[in-house]
Amino acid sequence: MTPNKGTNEARRPSQVRPTGPAMPADSDRGSTAYLARVRQGWRRLTPRQAFDEQQRGAVIVDTRTAEHRAESANIPGALVIDRTVLEWRLDPTSGASIPDGPGLDDEVIVVCNEGYASSLAARDLQRLGFHRATDLVGGFRAYAAVGGRVQKEPTCVATAVPTTVEA
Numbered sequence: 001m002t003p004n005k006g007t008n009e010a011r012r013p014s015q016v017r018p019t020g021p022a023m024p025a026d027s028d029r030g031s032t033a034y035l036a037r038v039r040q041g042w043r044r045l046t047p048r049q050a051f052d053e054q055q056r057g058a059v060i061v062d063t064r065t066a067e068h069r070a071e072s073a074n075i076p077g078a079l080v081i082d083r084t085v086l087e088w089r090l091d092p093t094s095g096a097s098i099p100d101g102p103g104l105d106d107e108v109i110v111v112c113n114e115g116y117a118s119s120l121a122a123r124d125l126q127r128l129g130f131h132r133a134t135d136l137v138g139g140f141r142a143y144a145a146v147g148g149r150v151q152k153e154p155t156c157v158a159t160a161v162p163t164t165v166e167a
Contacts, residue, residue, distance in 0.1 A: 031116075035116065035119055035120075038119050038120060038123045039119055039123075042122075042126075042134055043134060044115075044119070044134055044135055044136070044137045045109060045134055045135070045136055045137065046136075046137055046142075047136065047137075047138070047142055047143040047146045047148050048146070050109050050111075050136050050143070051148060051149075053107055053109060054077060054109070057106070057107070058106070058107035058108070058109050059079060059101075059102040059106055059107070059108050059109070060075055060077065060078040060079065060109045060111055060136075061078065061079050061080075061081055061086070061090075061108055061109065061110050061111065061121075062074065062075060062078040062079065062080045062081070062111045062140070062154070063081060063082065063083040063086055063110060063111065063112050063117065063118060063121055064080075064111070064112055064113050064139075064140060065082075065113075068113050068140070069154065072140065072144060072150070073144065073150035073151060073152060074150060074151050074152070074153060074154040074155065075111065075140070075143065075148065075149070075150060075151075076149050076150070076151050076155055077155050078111065078154065078155060078156075079098075079101075079155070079156050079158060080154045080155075080156065080157040080158065081098075081157075081158040082158075083112070083117060083121060085158075086110075086121055086124070086125070087124055087125070087128055089101065089158045090102065090108070090125065090128070090130065091128055092104075098158045101158075102130070104128075104129045104130055104131065105131070105132065106130075106132065107132040107133075107134070108122075108125055108130050108132065108133045108134070109133075109134055109135065109136060110122045110125065110133065110134070110135045110136070111135070111136045111139055111140055111143070112135075112139045112140070113139050113140050113141060114138065114139040114140075114141055114142075115135065115136060115137055115138045115139035115141075115142065116139070118135035118136060118139060119135050121135070122134050122135040
C-alpha cells in the first residue's frame with residue numbers, strides 16, 4: 001500500500017497511477033487503443049490481398065507457434081520464423097539472419113494466429129527498415145476461414161544459427 005499524501009489512508013497499488021507526458025489518457029489505454037496507434041498510417045491486407053501480393057513476390061512470414069501450426073496447417077510458400085527471433089532472422093546485419101531472406105525494400109506480410117501480434121511484429125520490422133512490412137487482418141484463422149490454400153508441412157522454416165555472440 002502506498003501512503004496517500006496528506007491523509008492517513010493508504011492506496012492500493014492498482015489505485016496509484018503514474019503521471020507524466022508518456023502516459024496516455026484513459027481512452028487511449030488498453031490493447032485495442034494500442035493496436036490502433038500501431039496500425040495508424042499503414043495498409044493491412046485481407047487474405048485475398050495477401051495471396052495476390054505473394055503471387056507478385058511478397059514474402060509471407062508466419063510467426064505462429066509450432067503448436068498453432070500443428071493444430072491447423074501452413075500457408076504454402078510462407079517463411080516460418082518464431083516471433084521471438086523474427087528481427088534477428090530478417091535483419092541482414094544481425095549476424096543471425098537467414099540466407100536469401102527478404103531485403104529492406106521487399107514487401108513482408110507477417111501472419112500470426114489472429115492478427116494481433118502480427119501488427120506489432122510488422123511495426124517492429126518497419127522500425128528496422130522494412131518499410132513495406134504489413135500484416136494479415138485476422139491472421140491465419142481469417143485466411144483459412146475464407147478458403148485460403150493450406151498445406152500440412154511448412155515450406156521453409158528459418159533455423160539460422162548466430163555466427164557471432166555478443167553480450
